[in-house]
Amino acid sequence: MKYSCSLPCVKKHKTEVNCSGMRDKAAFVPMSKFDEINLLSDYRFLEDSSRLVDCGARDRLFPRHTSSKYLNLLKNRARRQNIDLKILPVGFTKRRINSTFFHKKEQRFYWHVKLIFPQSHAEYIEKRVPDNRILHKILETYVDPEKSDPVIRQRLKAYVTSQSGIKVYMKMEQGKCNPARFYELDPSESLLKNLENKTVIEYPTLYVVLMEFTSDDVLFVKEPVQALHPNQDQEEKAASCKSHKR
Template identity: 30%
Template sequence: MADETSTKTRTMRLGMCEVCAAKEACYACPKCEVKTCSLPCVQIHKKELNCDGQRDRTKFVPLNEMTSREFMSDYCFLEECTRYAENRKSDPCKRFTHDQRNLPVTQHRMRMAAKKRNINLRLQLENFSRHKENTTFLNWKLGRFHWRVEWLFANIPCEASLPRNIVRFVDEECNEELTLSDLVVKYVDLQHETARDQRKLLANHQTAGIGQLSFWLRAEGVRRSSTRCYLLDSTKTLGENLVGRTIVEFPTILVTYEPKPPGGYEAIDSSEEFEEEQEEDLPVTKPGPSSNAVAEDLDDSHDVYYKLAAAFAGEDVSETEDDEEFEEIYKQRVVL
């Protein structure tokens, strides 16, 4: 009899079923807290509310509503987070967490060859998508770079429905000894099949002609690099245009038919990049007192200390001794 009474009290506490509203509720969904009376009602509520029935372990619960169940759930959740972090540390893809690592021979040769050309080549970690896509290689025998170049043709007509009105093309191997005009001519000159295939998207660039195009290298390694670029010379080779620049894996070049950067970009000069890197390297110094103020503080501190030392030794303060060595040591300690 007592068991029946306790069961009835427990079910009455949940109220009526919120699905059929015909019977007393026996269950409460751990996630959405919908009260149900049977398995069919549980399945109906999951289907209608798109509920998986699993408790949201990160849901905010006021402290006055916390029970032992919530505390144990939070404790187990923290243990799972700890195990996940430990497993990620042992993941082979996460072995290298900094750029100063032992590079393979081919990548080391590429970086050193770029350094001789005054190009700051930065290679990302193995698991980065940009590193996986990179097809740049160095012909060691000829001493020649073959760059992977990402071309971004800007100012595409709005009806193309492209993000930022930019269309992207990629060349897997671009000889560094060729000029920019020679590399991009296959997209502009209608005598090439690629240009004819892209006639709809690149109509404005092809109408302007190769001589009217302007080239902009997307900046890397500077503040707001995603919206800054350098002006390139179309008559110079690709290698000459990359001198003094920072390249992450491979260069990204924007092509426009106007003598100004594409919309959303601003031009930057190499000298500005150098100044910004210098500013980042400078240590932050706090303003300190002037030399005169320091000298006055030393004199005041010395007088107080000398009087205390004389009183401790039982000497008369009026009879001062000229202890130059003691004074010099004390000043040095105060400065430190």
């Protein structure tokens, strides 16, 4: 690691030694200097590698369809499950990154799910989540003290060490655009059950909130009454407003 005094100094260093500014995750570290941080870094490197291999294999098994016919199939299948699925026009970020698909043989959705942890200012994406998976099982890899990923566990320390527990919310997409309103979801039920009779724009976005913050009217409340979230995705808001005007 090299220390610099200014931006010109950084640029000069990158030019002279052809440095990208990124740490070499596979660099050799002698045992005499190997500490807990290096161990955590190696663990994360292996986990990322495994995840990339797994995602690559899944992408070959489940190619992403973007035709109008397939998108209509998704909406019709969702309607049969009492889910009002809205598909955004090409060009929207949510449309581009959405990995949700319907498995015809299993007759179930595999959802692209966005998880937002406002008390830790963190967001994560879960791809291909089967609709029969229980909600608390989805969250285990994030907030469970024993089953969560060590790196994520450190990032979500406020959630992992909380004694009060958590609540899970989903934004209501129907009604006035501002202020926003939220449904409280049941962690003991499946993702499918929690999405019933709700509108989903491209994919579910779930807000995981510490129990002690649920009484704060500015963020979330138990019932879907007036509530605001300061980090709301602007594209989601614009798309939601457009859908209400139609």
